[in-house]
Amino acid sequence: xxQNCENFKERIADWLNGNLEKGQQKQxxxxxxxxxxxxxFEIALKSEDELLDKMFAGMISDLKRQENDVISxxxxxxxxxxxxxxxxxxxxxxxxxxxxxxxxxxxLFVAFYGLKTMGWLYDIKYLMDSCSIVMK
Amino acid sequence: xxxxxxxxxxxxxxxxxxxxxxxLVRRYxxxxxxxxxGILANAADAEDAAQDAMLAGYLKIGSLHSNERYxxxxxxxxxxxCIDMVRRKRHVKLILAQNIGQIAVKPQENHQDLEAGIxxxxxxxSMPLIMYYFNGKNLVSIAERFKISHTQVSKRxxxxxxxxxxxxxxxxKNEPKL
Numbered sequence: 001x002x003q004n005c006e007n008f009k010e011r012i013a014d015w016l017n018g019n020l021e022k023g024q025q026k027q028x029x030x031x032x033x034x035x036x037x038x039x040x041f042e043i044a045l046k047s048e049d050e051l052l053d054k055m056f057a058g059m060i061s062d063l064k065r066q067e068n069d070v071i072s073x074x075x076x077x078x079x080x081x082x083x084x085x086x087x088x089x090x091x092x093x094x095x096x097x098x099x100x101x102x103x104x105x106x107x108l109f110v111a112f113y114g115l116k117t118m119g120w121l122y123d124i125k126y127l128m129d130s131c132s133i134v135m136k
Numbered sequence: 137x138x139x140x141x142x143x144x145x146x147x148x149x150x151x152x153x154x155x156x157x158x159x160l161v162r163r164y165x166x167x168x169x170x171x172x173x174g175i176l177a178n179a180a181d182a183e184d185a186a187q188d189a190m191l192a193g194y195l196k197i198g199s200l201h202s203n204e205r206y207x208x209x210x211x212x213x214x215x216x217x218c219i220d221m222v223r224r225k226r227h228v229k230l231i232l233a234q235n236i237g238q239i240a241v242k243p244q245e246n247h248q249d250l251e252a253g254i255x256x257x258x259x260x261x262s263m264p265l266i267m268y269y270f271n272g273k274n275l276v277s278i279a280e281r282f283k284i285s286h287t288q289v290s291k292r293x294x295x296x297x298x299x300x301x302x303x304x305x306x307x308x309k310n311e312p313k314l
Contacts, residue, residue, distance in 0.1 A: 048304065
């Protein structure tokens with residue numbers, strides 16, 4: 001084994017990772033055909049990759065079940081009465097109808113307060129009183 | 137379909153919407169499991185730690201100040217749980233060694249050698265390797281996650297493979313570290 005083979009081993013690993021350009025792929029393939037050491041290294045790396053693939057595939061296939069276990073546990077956790085009340089209040093506050101009503105209430109309050117401070121309200125009251133006298 | 141951001145899901149979870157937290161579990165369980173496996177190198181322990189981390193996250197979600205940093209926060213919880221687990225195991229082994237005179241040996245499991253080999257790798261090599269297999273061998277997504285270049289990811293995976301290969305073929309006499 002020489003320095004050239006050491007460089008090729010690095011490339012063989014890159015090749016397995018799919019991180020090698022086409023030109024370099026060709027060089028690696030040609031070298032593997034002519035070098036038994038590098039061929040053995042390639043076979044060993046491939047079998048290690050297969051082993052790792054198999055091990056992680058087993059884990060990944062079980063992840064959905066584990067996720068579902070966590071989710072089921074979360075839905076089983078009973079929250080305290082206070083937490084439930086706070087959650088309900090928050091949900092109520094977040095509702096668009098509540099937001100709309102709150103906005104309307106603020107507008108009405110500002111309008112009413114504005115009329116009152118400007119004395120218009122008294123004019124309206126005077127007008128209404130006058131109308132009632134006329135009606136009588 | 138309206139896909140909610142992590143921030144929106146965290147906000148909803150803080151208000152007690154369990155479905156929102158369930159969505160966060162679906163998004164991050166795989167990553168949390170991979171981190172736990174990177175530290176513990178044992179599938180059963182990683183499952184325990186990852187599930188505990190996700191549940192602890194649900195119970196402590198109110199203490200998360202930056203709603204958009206859920207990912208970093210839940211990973212930190214998982215890492216702390218794994219470190220606690222490693223410490224507890226060391227303590228138990230020490231007591232067993234003192235009392236019985238020998239260290240308890242776990243029953244043979246599948247891929248035990250591989251798991252032991254992964255455990256011996258430093259985290260900067262084991263994490264890219266684990267993420268590589270967890271993310272369908274996608275180097276680009278790993279590079280983005282670790283904020284390093286595509287080539288660096290490939291180099292770390294190669295180095296991890298080489299070290300694993302050396303240990304699996306008896307190239308090193310050192311016992312696996314706990």
